[in-house]
Amino acid sequence: MARVLVGVKRVIDYAVKIRVKPDKTAVVTDGVKHSMNPFDEIAIEEAVRLKEKKIAQEIVAVSCGPAQSQETLRTALAMGVDRGIHVEISGPEYDTLQPIHVSKILAKLAQEEKTDLIIVGKQAIDDDSNQTAQMTAALLGWPQGTFASKIEKQNDELQVTREIDGGLETIKIKLPAVISADLRLNEPRYATLPNIMKAKKKPIKKVSPKDLGVDTAARIEVLSVEDPPTRQAGVILPDVDQLIIKLKEGGHVP
Amino acid sequence: MSQKSRVINLYKTLLHLGREYPQGYDYFRTRLKRAFSKNKQVSDPKKIDILIAHGNYVVKELEALYMLRKYRTLKRRYYSDN
Numbered sequence: 001m002a003r004v005l006v007g008v009k010r011v012i013d014y015a016v017k018i019r020v021k022p023d024k025t026a027v028v029t030d031g032v033k034h035s036m037n038p039f040d041e042i043a044i045e046e047a048v049r050l051k052e053k054k055i056a057q058e059i060v061a062v063s064c065g066p067a068q069s070q071e072t073l074r075t076a077l078a079m080g081v082d083r084g085i086h087v088e089i090s091g092p093e094y095d096t097l098q099p100i101h102v103s104k105i106l107a108k109l110a111q112e113e114k115t116d117l118i119i120v121g122k123q124a125i126d127d128d129s130n131q132t133a134q135m136t137a138a139l140l141g142w143p144q145g146t147f148a149s150k151i152e153k154q155n156d157e158l159q160v161t162r163e164i165d166g167g168l169e170t171i172k173i174k175l176p177a178v179i180s181a182d183l184r185l186n187e188p189r190y191a192t193l194p195n196i197m198k199a200k201k202k203p204i205k206k207v208s209p210k211d212l213g214v215d216t217a218a219r220i221e222v223l224s225v226e227d228p229p230t231r232q233a234g235v236i237l238p239d240v241d242q243l244i245i246k247l248k249e250g251g252h253v254p
Numbered sequence: 255m256s257q258k259s260r261v262i263n264l265y266k267t268l269l270h271l272g273r274e275y276p277q278g279y280d281y282f283r284t285r286l287k288r289a290f291s292k293n294k295q296v297s298d299p300k301k302i303d304i305l306i307a308h309g310n311y312v313v314k315e316l317e318a319l320y321m322l323r324k325y326r327t328l329k330r331r332y333y334s335d336n
Contacts, residue, residue, distance in 0.1 A: 014324060014327055015327070183332070183333070187325075
């Protein structure tokens with residue numbers, strides 16, 4: 001296997017409390033800490049491990065987004081990725097960017113870079129779409145191993161253990177293929193300070209969707225973004241009789 | 255690498271890790287500085303080696319802490335049924 005392509009997304013940090021803008025058009029992103037999508041970290045880690053096992057020769061990370069996405073690419077480079085490709089999309093175009101656009105970009109880059117394997121996180125923690133891997137595989141006509149919790153190479157094939165409802169499924173897929181990483185695939189390494197410094201010397205190529213012949217025109221219109229309903233405060237009742245009355249009122253007991 | 259630069263590197267690494275500390279960077283930084291100042295009188299190279307080893311152990315512990323924290327948060331958010 002020569003080359004592995006990994007998709008990484010810059011998202012609002014998992015520990016940040018998300019706030020909706022007062023006009024309900026989007027969530028607040030200005031001045032908010034961003035970091036790499038945790039599922040993409042798992043994807044990167046898996047690619048780096050494949051390289052350490054000499055199964056992969058080169059790892060290329062791709063990120064679609066505004067200029068700050070380069071910071072996310074740097075983190076990927078610090079974790080052991082060889083080079084990065086930044087597909088610059090910003091402003092209103094980025095606000096309505098959908099997995100279909102990203103899939104087209106990834107598919108195109110996979111062909112240009114002569115990739116044998118694409119690994120992406122199963123979903124991003126901001127929009128939770130869970131579509132990119134599936135659509136990329138479809139666009140390329142490649143087999144897919146989604147929700148992977150274990151990947152093993154066997155000759156020219158990959159044996160992928162998938163997390164499915166209530167259990168595991170083991171499948172065999174031929175290369176080239178697309179894989180999406182689930183939470184239990186591995187434990188991502190921490191990007192250490194010396195490695196972050198070294199990553200500054202690694203190359204990042206900048207391209208635009210137009211260079212790749214991908215139309216990123218909006219396919220959706222955001223009508224409204226709302227906060228989830230807040231949990232109602234509980235009440236303390238003086239005795240059991242009161243409790244039974246309340247439960248009956250709420251229809252919890254006949 | 256000289257012992258002095260190993261100590262400086264350890265301090266820098268810990269400062270870098272401190273930026274993600276759950277109780278905040280300032281909380282971490284003041285305590286880190288205090289921990290290093292407490293041992294500034296130590297001059298025996300063997301003792302310094304032991305202290306550096308302890309520092310590196312703390313680095314590993316912090317990395318593990320952050321990883322677990324992230325893993326648990328994601329598990330709670332996306333795999334609530336089990």
